[in-house]
Structure formats: C-alpha cells, structure tokens
Amino acid sequence: MSTNRYLTVLGFDYGSRRIGIAVGQTFTASARPLKVIACDKFNAPDWASIHAVIQEWSPQRLVVGVPYTLNGAETETTLAARHFSEALQARYNLPVDLIDETLSSIAAEQAISERFSAKSKSKAKPALDAVAAQVILETWFAEYANTESL
Template sequence: MSRILAIDYGTKRVGIAVTDPLQMIATPLASVHASEAVNFVIEYTKKEETECVVIGKPVQMDNTASESEKQIKVFIQTLRRQKPDLKIERYDERFTSVMAQQTLHTMGESKRMRKNKSVIDRTSAVIILQSYLLYRNNKIKHT
C-alpha cells in the first residue's frame, strides 16, 4: 500500500504528517515554511508512493470558511498544476490546534514544547490524519 500525507496549512508554517505504508499509524513528518510546502510535497511524493494528500479545511463554528481558506485554495491549485495525478482530499480541522496543545500537555511535554508552533503544527497534522483515517475506515465498514 501507499502512504497518505496530511497537511495543517498555516499562513507561516505548514505541519505535515504521514501514515505508515499500511495506513494504520499517523506520525509527524515535518513543519515547513508555507512557501516551501508545495515543493516539499512534490519531492516527498517522488520518493514515497502516496495515495493522497489530506488537507485540513479550517471551518468556523457557523460552517463558513476561515480567512486562511483563500491561501489554502491557492496552495491546492499550485499543487494540482505541478502534480495533476495526485489525489487531494479535504478534512475538517476545527479545534486541531487546541487538541494538539492538549495532547502535548497530556504527554507531559514541557510548557516550552507546548508553545513551539512547529510542534503544534506537526501534531495538528497528525490529528487531522488520524481523524481522516477513522472516518475513512468507518465509511468503508458501513458500505
């Protein structure tokens, strides 16, 4: 099987997580500057067989798109132009940053580590990916 990448896209940094080849475990992969994200994904997919890229969809409580959605759409368009055969899916990312901080706290990480934006971005990407995997597996199970 191939891997699945997940992206927590931010205006400055992008957190990236990846599954193992069996698509069972999500782990943090990297945190890159937003301007480097497309190249990172392209290079990664050249080295590793990748089934799809799951990109977090930042939705507000009233289900309207957040302000960063415009930048995410540009990112997706650029990625599709450079790698048209790459499957891209979107997944709701509400509360992932809060959940990432709570997860780091529960794991006993230092306050300094819990405030580190790169760590939070990577952890948020892992949460997006784990949630996506659960959703996908439940969807398959009930069809």
C-alpha cells in the same frame, strides 16, 4: 479488503506561515507527524521542501485540512487552504481530499501537553503544526479510509 486500500497518505495542516505535514497508512489507519515547512515572506509554500517529502514517501493520496469558523463559515484561510489543495493536485496529479480541521490545532495542543513536560513544551511548539497534520490525517482515516471509494 483490496490491496488498493493499503495506501501511504500525507496530511497537510496549511497555514500562511507554516505547513505541518504528517504521514500515515490506510492499513493501520495511523499517522505520525513528519515535519513543518515554513512559507516565504509572501506566504507562498516552500514547494521544493514539499516536493522532497512527496518524493521520499511516494504517497498515493493527499489530505488537506480546511479550517472553518466554529459556526461553519469560511475565512480567508479556508480559501487559501483550498487553493493549496488545488495546487497540490495540479503539481502531483494525486487525489487530494479536503477535511474540516476546525479543531485540529486544539487537539494538537492537547496531544503536545500530554507528551511533554511544562519545561519542554516551548521546544515542542514548532512541532504543533505537524501534530495538527497528524490529527487531520487520523480524522480522515476515521471518517473516510474504510469507504469503498478509495
């Protein structure tokens, strides 16, 4: 394994109200939720907060989850997530991979259900988007991180 495959990667669960962010390493192929960033009243990302996360973690690659309907059709959110990924690439000049995240929120809800009692689930709810970003990143690791194209 070449050293260029030992990368820090940030994963994003894009939403018009909130963006979940997770961080992971290709060396361990594991990720953890970092934070959730709110979008403004016009559904624009808080670029200052995203910039702070990118500065803190110095990733070599970014992964954005793109949602589709269960039958594979695109939605407004699909197009918005693609636009967000293009903006990330333009702002930070980093490789950005897109991955289907259709069921990541369901997987995140299941993960939170397993980690928290019924009483504390409401407190964990805001972390849902960051856990979804973790699921997105772990899916990317499972599907792509071991390829020679990195």
